Amino acid sequence: MSKRIDVSDLHVYYGDFLAVEDVNITLDAKSVTAFIGPSGCGKSTFLRTLNRMHEVIPGARVEGKVLLDGDNLYSDGVDPVTVRSQIGMVFQRPNPFPTMSIRDNVLAGVKLNSRRISKSDADALVESSLSSANLWNEVKDRLDKPGSGLSGGQQQRLCIARAIAVSPDVILMDEPCSALDPISTLAIEDLINELKDQYTVVIVTHNMQQAARVSDKTAFFNIAGTGKPGKLIEFAETATIFNNPGEKSTEDYVSGRFG
Amino acid sequence: MSNTKLARRAGTGRTGDQVFSGAALGAGVLIVAILFAVAMFLVIQALPTFTAPRSESTGGEGFFAYIFPIVIGTLIAAMIALIIATPIGVAVALFISHYAPRSLAKGMGYVVDLLAAIPSVIYGAWGASFLASSLKGPYQWLAENLGWIPIFAGPASGTGKTILTAGIVLAVMVLPIIASLTREIFLQAPMLHQEAALALGATRWEMIRMAVLPFARGGIISAVMLGLGRALGETLAVALVLSSGPLIASWIRSGNQTIAAEIALNFPEAFGLRMHELIAAGLVLFLITLLVNVVARWIISRHKEFSGAN
Numbered sequence A: 001m002s003k004r005i006d007v008s009d010l011h012v013y014y015g016d017f018l019a020v021e022d023v024n025i026t027l028d029a030k031s032v033t034a035f036i037g038p039s040g041c042g043k044s045t046f047l048r049t050l051n052r053m054h055e056v057i058p059g060a061r062v063e064g065k066v067l068l069d070g071d072n073l074y075s076d077g078v079d080p081v082t083v084r085s086q087i088g089m090v091f092q093r094p095n096p097f098p099t100m101s102i103r104d105n106v107l108a109g110v111k112l113n114s115r116r117i118s119k120s121d122a123d124a125l126v127e128s129s130l131s132s133a134n135l136w137n138e139v140k141d142r143l144d145k146p147g148s149g150l151s152g153g154q155q156q157r158l159c160i161a162r163a164i165a166v167s168p169d170v171i172l173m174d175e176p177c178s179a180l181d182p183i184s185t186l187a188i189e190d191l192i193n194e195l196k197d198q199y200t201v202v203i204v205t206h207n208m209q210q211a212a213r214v215s216d217k218t219a220f221f222n223i224a225g226t227g228k229p230g231k232l233i234e235f236a237e238t239a240t241i242f243n244n245p246g247e248k249s250t251e252d253y254v255s256g257r258f259g
Numbered sequence B: 001m002s003n004t005k006l007a008r009r010a011g012t013g014r015t016g017d018q019v020f021s022g023a024a025l026g027a028g029v030l031i032v033a034i035l036f037a038v039a040m041f042l043v044i045q046a047l048p049t050f051t052a053p054r055s056e057s058t059g060g061e062g063f064f065a066y067i068f069p070i071v072i073g074t075l076i077a078a079m080i081a082l083i084i085a086t087p088i089g090v091a092v093a094l095f096i097s098h099y100a101p102r103s104l105a106k107g108m109g110y111v112v113d114l115l116a117a118i119p120s121v122i123y124g125a126w127g128a129s130f131l132a133s134s135l136k137g138p139y140q141w142l143a144e145n146l147g148w149i150p151i152f153a154g155p156a157s158g159t160g161k162t163i164l165t166a167g168i169v170l171a172v173m174v175l176p177i178i179a180s181l182t183r184e185i186f187l188q189a190p191m192l193h194q195e196a197a198l199a200l201g202a203t204r205w206e207m208i209r210m211a212v213l214p215f216a217r218g219g220i221i222s223a224v225m226l227g228l229g230r231a232l233g234e235t236l237a238v239a240l241v242l243s244s245g246p247l248i249a250s251w252i253r254s255g256n257q258t259i260a261a262e263i264a265l266n267f268p269e270a271f272g273l274r275m276h277e278l279i280a281a282g283l284v285l286f287l288i289t290l291l292v293n294v295v296a297r298w299i300i301s302r303h304k305e306f307s308g309a310n
């Protein structure tokens, strides 16, 4: 399943500090949206509000609405735990659980909420998730070994397998390749291209070629100066952002003139 | 000019390194040497006990008949202490590290650290004067209602000074040790993995089970072992709280004894063979502690591959 996200009038605060100001954006289902922009402009902050992961940070809060196919994630009575099980996240540094085997890592999300799953279903799910993450052939003979024994790129694909094993509607990725070598990066980019057939994918990247390669639409965020809030400057088809941007600052950024 | 400056600076650095590595090595050797000296002292001083005729030992049936009941008493008291203190200590630590709001957590952290620093004679006095008498009623109830379980067999002690009371006092004493050490470990659990769990839709408790407790496993075992060390070796509190006697199964009657309290209570008047006997008892306690630590190391190392250290 894949769902659309509509964000309206979203402000994000850390305590009294307004980190991201007034974002309005629609992220289409079954597509890849890239967030680009200079460091500190609030890409990660904004991304984390899409599955309420910002609430992990004390003092972080939002104003505004985030609709997942029309349902506001921030309505009263919405449980962030449920939100996160529908909107998965992949982090900058690969973070498979070091105390779990590869197999248990894939099943980690599925076994939550004391859900029971038969061994054959679990085996099938492990294989399909790892296959979707293009990792199955590399690890099928060592499923019981710890996930931390894999290379960085493999670990990141394991994290993607773990995220898709719970069949989320949306997958958020925060600079998933920035800790990886070029070959592993290409493997993840290929994977992102395949994932959009089934999921809504949102990826933060500081690598503009990467945004150009993997995304359908691109959002450019910018910040006026330190201490100022980050803003969504421009959001359009990726080709438009890179070839024919509407804003001067977008053009400066994508042409490498700053940032 | 600049050359000599450079040379001197490099020289100083190296001296510092040498001093430090020498000091570290010296300290390491010293610890091993002290441990060895203690062990040797105990063995040599204990030897006469094993060569003396059986009839001259306390109780008249040889050292092992003498020591066996108090070893069991020691283990029972320590076990009661750990069974009570481990879950509570870990729960308190988790509350401080992962549930309490930050201001409350800080205050509670101080209180726990403070509790760990209270001298044992105070715990002992509290146990003997207050806790024992307030437990008389509950013991009576246990004897009447659960008396068919051997450990609760009556008649309940009239003073409340039983092995169970001693175990509870020991639990109160080791609880802050366990809580304060495990809290440190829980605070060090990597945010990276805690976020991974939360992002999968884990509740806070599920996150703790996935990303905090497995990481803290070795640390919890170490903390419990340190607590066990204190419980095994604690003298004063047990000496004050327990009205000792021969080994009995019931935890709510007076009776039983621990090695540390046995030594402390008898040593001042001991001379000759009796003194060697008590030192031999000390040797046994030393061996038990050593064994406990070896087992703990082994448990921790068994899970190295999945420890998160790689």
Ligand SMILES: Nc1ncnc2c1ncn2[C@@H]1O[C@H](COP(=O)(O)OP(=O)(O)O)[C@@H](O)[C@H]1O
Pocket: A014, A019, A037, A038, A039, A040, A041, A042, A043, A044, A045, A046, A057, A227, A230
């Ligand atoms: N945990 C936090 N507490 C307070 N401020 C934060 C925190 N994380 C990020 N910020 C601030 O929010 C702004 C946006 O940061 P971030 O979202 O990390 O930017 P980006 O991901 O685009 O580099 C920055 O000014 C940063 O200092």
Ligand SMILES: [Mg+2]
Pocket: A043, A044, A045
């Ligand atoms: Mg970031």
